[in-house]
Amino acid sequence: MSELLRFDGKVVLVTGAGGGLGREYALAFGERGASVVVNDLGGDIKGDGKSSSAADKVVEEIKAKGGKAVANYDSVENGDKLVQTALDAFGRIDIVINNAGILRDRTFGRTSDLDWDLIHRVHLRGSFLVTRAAWNHMKNQKYGRIIMTSSAAGVYGNFGQGNYSAAKMGLVGLSNTLAIEGRKYNIHCNAIAPTAGSRLTQTVMPPDLLESLKAEYVAPLVLWLCHEQCQETGSLFETGAGWIGKCKCSFKRALGADSGPHRAAQGRGHREGWEQICDFTDATKPAAIGESISTLVEVLSRVDTSEGVTPNPTSAVAAAPSGGINPLEAVGQKLPDMAFSYSHTECILYALGVGMTTREEDHLRFLYEGHADFACLPTFGVIPAQASMMGGGLGSVPGLDFDFTRVLHGEQYLELYKPLPTSGKLTSKATVADVLDKGSGAVILLDVHTYDGEELLCFNQFSVFIVGAGGFGGKRTSDKAKCGGAPDRAPDAVLTDQTTRDQAALYRLSGDWNPLHIDPSFAAMGGFQSPILHGLCSFGFAGRHVLQQYANNDVSKFKAIKVRFVKPVFPGQSLQTEMWKEGNRIHIQCKVKETGAVVLAGAYVDLHGSDDTATPEKVPEAGALQSDLVFEEIGRRIKTLGAEMVRKVNAVFGWEITKAGSVAAQWTIDLKSGEGSLHKGPFGGKVDVTLTLSDEDFMDVVLGKLNPQKAFFGGKLKMRGNIMLSQKLEMILKDHAKL
Numbered sequence: 001m002s003e004l005l006r007f008d009g010k011v012v013l014v015t016g017a018g019g020g021l022g023r024e025y026a027l028a029f030g031e032r033g034a035s036v037v038v039n040d041l042g043g044d045i046k047g048d049g050k051s052s053s054a055a056d057k058v059v060e061e062i063k064a065k066g067g068k069a070v071a072n073y074d075s076v077e078n079g080d081k082l083v084q085t086a087l088d089a090f091g092r093i094d095i096v097i098n099n100a101g102i103l104r105d106r107t108f109g110r111t112s113d114l115d116w117d118l119i120h121r122v123h124l125r126g127s128f129l130v131t132r133a134a135w136n137h138m139k140n141q142k143y144g145r146i147i148m149t150s151s152a153a154g155v156y157g158n159f160g161q162g163n164y165s166a167a168k169m170g171l172v173g174l175s176n177t178l179a180i181e182g183r184k185y186n187i188h189c190n191a192i193a194p195t196a197g198s199r200l201t202q203t204v205m206p207p208d209l210l211e212s213l214k215a216e217y218v219a220p221l222v223l224w225l226c227h228e229q230c231q232e233t234g235s236l237f238e239t240g241a242g243w244i245g246k247c248k249c250s251f252k253r254a255l256g257a258d259s260g261p262h263r264a265a266q267g268r269g270h271r272e273g274w275e276q277i278c279d280f281t282d283a284t285k286p287a288a289i290g291e292s293i294s295t296l297v298e299v300l301s302r303v304d305t306s307e308g309v310t311p312n313p314t315s316a317v318a319a320a321p322s323g324g325i326n327p328l329e330a331v332g333q334k335l336p337d338m339a340f341s342y343s344h345t346e347c348i349l350y351a352l353g354v355g356m357t358t359r360e361e362d363h364l365r366f367l368y369e370g371h372a373d374f375a376c377l378p379t380f381g382v383i384p385a386q387a388s389m390m391g392g393g394l395g396s397v398p399g400l401d402f403d404f405t406r407v408l409h410g411e412q413y414l415e416l417y418k419p420l421p422t423s424g425k426l427t428s429k430a431t432v433a434d435v436l437d438k439g440s441g442a443v444i445l446l447d448v449h450t451y452d453g454e455e456l457l458c459f460n461q462f463s464v465f466i467v468g469a470g471g472f473g474g475k476r477t478s479d480k481a482k483c484g485g486a487p488d489r490a491p492d493a494v495l496t497d498q499t500t501r502d503q504a505a506l507y508r509l510s511g512d513w514n515p516l517h518i519d520p521s522f523a524a525m526g527g528f529q530s531p532i533l534h535g536l537c538s539f540g541f542a543g544r545h546v547l548q549q550y551a552n553n554d555v556s557k558f559k560a561i562k563v564r565f566v567k568p569v570f571p572g573q574s575l576q577t578e579m580w581k582e583g584n585r586i587h588i589q590c591k592v593k594e595t596g597a598v599v600l601a602g603a604y605v606d607l608h609g610s611d612d613t614a615t616p617e618k619v620p621e622a623g624a625l626q627s628d629l630v631f632e633e634i635g636r637r638i639k640t641l642g643a644e645m646v647r648k649v650n651a652v653f654g655w656e657i658t659k660a661g662s663v664a665a666q667w668t669i670d671l672k673s674g675e676g677s678l679h680k681g682p683f684g685g686k687v688d689v690t691l692t693l694s695d696e697d698f699m700d701v702v703l704g705k706l707n708p709q710k711a712f713f714g715g716k717l718k719m720r721g722n723i724m725l726s727q728k729l730e731m732i733l734k735d736h737a738k739l
Contacts, residue, residue, distance in 0.1 A: 018054025
């Protein structure tokens with residue numbers, strides 16, 4: 001047999017300990033070496049009357065068995081007096097069992113103010129006052145154990161107990177919050193929903209059932225939850241008759257439907273989408289506020305225009321808001337340039353931050369500056385660019401007035417135009433590419449181009465979700481956003497790495513100083529049980545997994561990576577990257593191995609293939625035409641949205657770009673066949689319309705400095721073929737934010 005749990009040196013306060021469950025708790029703690037404060041007002045089950053005999057009798061029982069105990073006769077509404085009794089008698093307080101309770105059962109229509117208030121004063125307010133009085137003592141001694149007594153009536157509801165069930169469910173919420181706030185101080189708080197024979201149940205249960213539901217059968221659970229060896233916190237347990245079951249307090253939540261703020265304001269949409277609102281297929285189970293918000297971002301990121309109300313661009317322009325989020329003012333705005341200097345030290349520190357280790361021989365090329373193939377990890381490309389998002393520049397952009405405490409990182413895209421140097425001085429130029437209205441929030445697409453001198457080194461797109469900033473009447477989707485999705489088959493490869501407990505502490509040294517990733521109290525404010533790993537740290541793990549599996553750690557083969565951040569990762573958990581290879585694109589999905597929770601989705605890595613030298617996306621050499629970069633961007637856009645463009649445009653455009661009066665480059669945009677394509681050089685097929693203009697005038701048109709009609713009538717733009725099709729070029733050329 002295992003030894004009895006001991007509580008020598010610990011001081012326990014049990015409220016409502018004159019009989020029933022409280023008495024059993026007090027006797028059990030006293031028998032196991034604890035000093036016990038036996039509190040009982042001595043009233044009846046309705047809260048009427050007062051007597052010292054109940055508490056005195058239990059104290060005598062404890063002392064008769066060789067234990068230490070004192071009585072307290074105060075109401076739990078005088079919580080400070082109860083705790084002071086413990087301090088005066090024993091000098092400390094370690095454990096609080098909030099057990100005191102009364103009943104005033106009434107059907108809801110007959111419940112008086114007194115019936116309601118008295119139940120809440122004893123159960124909910126009383127537990128609050130007693131616990132608050134003990135809280136700082138527990139914090140100072142870095143130890144505390146708290147039990148809240150809930151009820152099945154609170155969890156499930158019960159006829160005639162509206163007042164009681166509301167108070168009892170309130171105790172569950174209080175317990176959850178105290179568990180979060182107390183974690184860093186070694187204060188654990190749990191709730192129990194016991195079913196046992198007591199003064200509160202003896203009038204409603206038959207004698208044979210009461211015999212099976214003895215209070216003594218519940219006490220062992222309370223003892224274990226209050227023992228220093230038990231690390232359980234923030235949980236709810238149902239128990240009775242020797243049975244114990246942990247309750248999952250998180251709720252299943254349907255993916256739901258978003259009818260759009262305007263239809264909702266008009267009372268439309270919810271009735272039509274009710275079946276979807278109540279459909280629990282693929283339901284989520286957020287376990288904390290932080291997960292709830294991140295899950296909400298995941299759901300909103302999937303919402304397409306076709307799933308809700310299609311915004312009217314005309315009305316959006318006509319009714320542009322004067323404050324808050326205003327896409328008309330924000331889109332195209334440039335942020336201040338950001339300089340970033342680094343050496344091999346930052347490259348090595350980043351590699352360590354995303355899990356590289358000297359235990360793996362091939363990792364040395366990223367950890368040792370003297371290695372013959374020393375290189376910088378491709379995903380380091382987010383580091384020089386992140387200052388544009390974190391430096392506060394967004395707050396100065398006209399049309400972006402929002403609360404920065406409600407900002408979440410939704411998605412990330414990184415594209416490299418050459419391997420990153422292992423040291424250098426870089427400059428990042430950021431532009432607001434688009435602003436989307438997701439109803440419950442706004443999405444800002446921030447494009448950042450990073451240069452090494454005059455040479456474009458890499459491109460990042462940060463997708464930033466602003467909780468609660470939606471409803472301004474903007475569009476829901478953008479052709480500027482990068483998209484991805486895993487194939488519906490078993491992965492071709494899976495790699496797993498365990499993060500360390502210090503992973504976030506190490507990664508933050510690469511420049512993300514958000515205390516959410518290091519400070520337990522700050523993390524608790526966000527609803528997390530402990531600091532979480534940076535999303536871009538998981539991003540780095542996934543990127544290097546693909547680099548190892550499909551590129552033999554050759555950084556020159558790495559082209560681009562895109563991810564959507566779904567759920568948080570806690571340092572110490574294992575990251576498992578699932579990979580599907582389709583040509584030069586590796587679709588990826590990243591999970592926490594221990595829980596199976598998907599943390600990175602909608603993700604892929606593009607690798608350079610043997611035929612990439614012939615593609616139009618090759619980075620132009622120094623001195624090349626300015627327009628080459630524009631066509632590179634068009635090529636990228638066709639790769640992600642080509643099918644949609646073909647459906648809407650259905651035409652082939654030829655371009656002749658001149659320099660000093662001569663044709664310097666030819667391009668063809670085929671948006672008629674397949675999923676669209678871009679060709680450089682002469683085109684063998686039929687072109688619907690050909691446009692000729694100089695490199696400089698082309699750039700002015702794209703940047704909005706030169707009106708195309710004026711260019712045509714002024715002789716700067718020449719067209720042949722079906723010139724009416726040129727109107728369809730707007731969806732291709734209107735976006736100059738990535739230039």
